[in-house]
Structure formats: structure tokens, C-alpha cells
Amino acid sequence: MRVGVLTGGGDSPGINAAIRSLVRFGATHGVDVVGFLEGWRGPMENLVQPMTMADVSGILHIGGTILGSSRTNPFNETGGPERVIQTMQDNAVDCLVAIGGDDTMGVAHRLAGYGVKAIGIPQTIDNDIALTDYSLGFFSALEAITDALDRLHTTAASHHRVLILEVMGRDAGWLSLMGGVAGGADVILIPEEQFNVDSIFQKIKRRELLRKRFSIVIVAEGATPEGHGGQVVDEAEVDAFGHMRLGGVGQYIANRLSERMKMPVRVTNLAYLQRGGSPAPFDRILATRFGAAAIEFALEGTFDVMTALHGMKIEAVPLGDALGRPRPVPEGLLYMVDLFE
Numbered sequence: 613m614r615v616g617v618l619t620g621g622g623d624s625p626g627i628n629a630a631i632r633s634l635v636r637f638g639a640t641h642g643v644d645v646v647g648f649l650e651g652w653r654g655p656m657e658n659l660v661q662p663m664t665m666a667d668v669s670g671i672l673h674i675g676g677t678i679l680g681s682s683r684t685n686p687f688n689e690t691g692g693p694e695r696v697i698q699t700m701q702d703n704a705v706d707c708l709v710a711i712g713g714d715d716t717m718g719v720a721h722r723l724a725g726y727g728v729k730a731i732g733i734p735q736t737i738d739n740d741i742a743l744t745d746y747s748l749g750f751f752s753a754l755e756a757i758t759d760a761l762d763r764l765h766t767t768a769a770s771h772h773r774v775l776i777l778e779v780m781g782r783d784a785g786w787l788s789l790m791g792g793v794a795g796g797a798d799v800i801l802i803p804e805e806q807f808n809v810d811s812i813f814q815k816i817k818r819r820e821l822l823r824k825r826f827s828i829v830i831v832a833e834g835a836t837p838e839g840h841g842g843q844v845v846d847e848a849e850v851d852a853f854g855h856m857r858l859g860g861v862g863q864y865i866a867n868r869l870s871e872r873m874k875m876p877v878r879v880t881n882l883a884y885l886q887r888g889g890s891p892a893p894f895d896r897i898l899a900t901r902f903g904a905a906a907i908e909f910a911l912e913g914t915f916d917v918m919t920a921l922h923g924m925k926i927e928a929v930p931l932g933d934a935l936g937r938p939r940p941v942p943e944g945l946l947y948m949v950d951l952f953e
Contacts, residue, residue: 614644615910616705617663619677620651620684620716624735624749625891626899627677630711632668633903639665643907646703651682651712652719655696656689660703672896675752675889677711686719693726700728707915709906711735711748714935717918721931724916731909732918732931733902737887740784743934744920748902749887751894753780754790756886761795761828764880768826774816774869774877778862779886781832782843783938787886788832793948798827800949801865803834803843804940809868816873825875831862901926 617634619627635645647661648654661667661679671678686692700708707729710720717732724730734741737753757779768775777797781787785802792800799815801807816827834843844861862879870877891899902919905926909917917928 613642613706613910614646614704615707615709615907616646616648616655616660616700616703617679617709617711618648618651618654618716619679619681619735620710620712620719621681622713622736622887623676623681624737624747624887624895625675625752625889626748626895627711627735628668628671628674629891629896629899630733630735630748630903631663631678632671633900634709634907635663635665635668637904637907641907641911643910646705647679648699648708650680651684651716652686652692652696653682653684654679655699655708656684656686656692657695658699658702660699673890675891681712683715685715687722693723696723697726697728707731707910709733709910713738713741713747714938717741717931718935721916721935724931729910729915730931731906731915732934733906734918734920734934737787738781738784739786740782740938740940741918741934742937742939743918743929745923746894746898746921748895748899749891750786752889752892753787753886754794755892756889757787757791757830757882758794760880760882760885761791761797761830764828765796768828772825772875774827774829774866774873774875776829776831776862776866776877776879778831778833778879778881780882782834784940785832785835786941788830788835789941789945789948792830793951795830796828797830798824799829801829801831801835801861802941802949803832803836804946805949806836806838807831808838809865812865813869813872816869829862829865831865833861835861837861837864
């Protein structure tokens with residue numbers, strides 16, 4: 613059997629560990645693995661790279677993806693699906709493993725309707741893919757956010773400031789909620805609940821009464837202000853999958869707080885720093901297990917599925933059921949937003 617692998621969308625720490633696992637586990641089970649470069653552009657344009665044991669040696673701890681990535685959507689290109697199928701045939705590829713989020717794996721699922729045998733590996737720091745407890749990259753990003761909050765605390769306390777940290781999270785607040793709890797943020801804002809700037813101001817004033825002369829606010833990029841009419845958008849243009857570029861909600865809050873605060877208000881947007889760098893141990897282990905499971909599913913003839921973590925087990929779930937709807941923070945965890953009020 614020959615398996616092709618590609619990585620699409622935004623990168624997350626742990627992708628290379630998954631590629632390494634696919635190649636190494638595949639080699640011990642008679643499976644040849646080839647890589648397609650630059651996301652879905654690879655199988656569309658026949659950008660193929662052989663993947664040997666030597667190619668994946670020493671990449672376990674390296675962030676990003678050695679295959680490169682893009683937001684290419686074959687279904688937006690003339691003859692895109694047919695070009696993918698032709699490339700697979702030309703390179704004798706029996707099935708594809710797509711490592712990515714909803715968009716990347718969504719293409720794999722749609723290609724199943726064209727007879728393509730595909731398996732998805734969930735990868736996004738947002739942790740918003742349904743039917744899996746965790747996605748690759750989440751815990752690594754969580755470490756980066758917690759570290760950033762620790763650092764912001766020292767300067768906020770020293771200079772008596774309100775510091776706002778904007779983090780990723782378009783539709784789900786896993787990063788802002790868990791990062792805020794782990795990093796001791798005083799105000800946590802997530803997409804699952806609209807926020808009111810006056811309520812933020814009141815929380816900060818209550819801290820002042822307790823002689824707390826600084827406050828830390830963490831906000832997900834997709835958090836929505838009450839009465840704003842939608843998310844704060846950095847660019848109105850959409851990408852190949854129809855997504856607008858979010859950004860600026862931290863500055864939105866700062867502008868409105870500055871009108872009322874006696875202490876300075878400053879904004880830090882963690883941006884790409886939260887998804888760069890080496891993967892955390894949890895992500896290295898999860899990636900290794902996901903990669904091995906994908907090879908097992910392929911050998912079993914189980915396709916149009918996604919690898920999923922359920923407790924301690926890695927299981928196959930229908931790819932179509934895992935896509936199309938974001939996985940929000942469940943109501944049972946929302947109490948942590950105001951845990952210490």
C-alpha cells in the first residue's frame with residue numbers, strides 16, 4: 613500500500629511528529645508513504661516528495677510542517693478534484709491522510725464522493741474540531757499563552773496597568789478559557805458568550821477596591837461585544853474557504869476602557885507566537901498515536917474517517933460527522949470564566 617500525506621491550513625506544533633509516525637509505523641507494516649507539498653496544492657499540481665526514514669529523522673521536536681502548507685481549496689479551482697485524483701493515480705497512491713482542521717479535512721471528505729480514500733488527522737490550536745477530546749497543537753499553544761500571561765503579570769504589576777492579551781479562537785474559547793485559568797487572568801472573554809465593556813470595567817474597579825493596582829484581560833479573537841453586530845474583523849476579504857480575517861477585539865476593548873480608566877491600558881496580540889515553536893510532550897505523544905492509528909485504519913480499509921482521542925483511546929469517527937460545526941467550550945466548563953468573582 614502507498615499512502616500520501618499532506619498538511620493544510622494554519623500550522624500547529626505536532627504536525628511533524630505525526631508525519632514521522634506515519635512514515636515510521638508505515639515502514640514497519642509494509643506501507644510506503646509519500647508527501648504532497650503545500651497543502652492541497654500538492655496533489656493538484658503533482659508536488660510530490662518521497663518520505664523515507666531518513667527524511668523524518670530528527671523532526672519530532674520541530675514545529676511547523678516539513679511539507680509546507682497552504683489554504684488551497686481544490687473545489688475552488690477548475691478541475692481541482694479531478695487533478696487530485698489524477699496525481700494520486702500517477703503516483704500509485706492508494707489513500708490520502710490529510711492533517712489539518714475543518715477546511716483541510718473537509719476537502720478530504722468531499723473527495724470521498726469522487727472515490728478518493730482518505731483519512732483525517734485533526735490539527736488546530738483552537739481545539740474546536742468535533743468528536744475528539746483534543747486536536748494536535750492545543751496543548752503547545754496553551755503553554756505559550758500561559759507563559760505569555762506569566763510575563764505580562766510582572767510588567768502589569770510593576771507599572772500598574774491594565775494589560776489585554778488577544779489570542780486565537782474564532783468560534784471556540786478553549787485557548788482563552790484554559791489559558792486564562794492557567795495564567796491567572798482576571799477577565800476571560802470567549803466567543804461562546806458576548807461581553808459587555810462596562811462589566812469588564814466594573815471587574816477592574818472591584819480589584820482596585822482590593823488594592824489590586826493592575827488587571828490582566830485575555831480575549832479570544834472571535835469574542836463578540838454586545839451590540840456590535842458581529843465579530844471584530846481585521847480584513848473584510850475572505851480566504852479560499854470563506855473565512856474573514858479576525859483581529860482587533862483587544863484594541864476595541866482597550867479603546868473603550870481607556871476612556872474610563874485612570875491607569876494605562878495596553879494590548880498584546882500573541883498572534884503566530886502561540887502556534888509556533890516546539891510541540892509540548894502531550895502533542896508529540898498524541899501526534900505519534902494519531903499517525904500510527906491512521907496507518908492502521910488504512911490497512912483495515914477504514915476510510916472517510918478521522919482519528920479521534922476519546923479518553924485514553926484513539927478511535928475512528930466518521931469524517932463527515934466531525935466537520936461542519938465548531939466544537940465550543942461545553943456549558944459545564946463555562947463557570948471557569950467567572951470562577952473567582
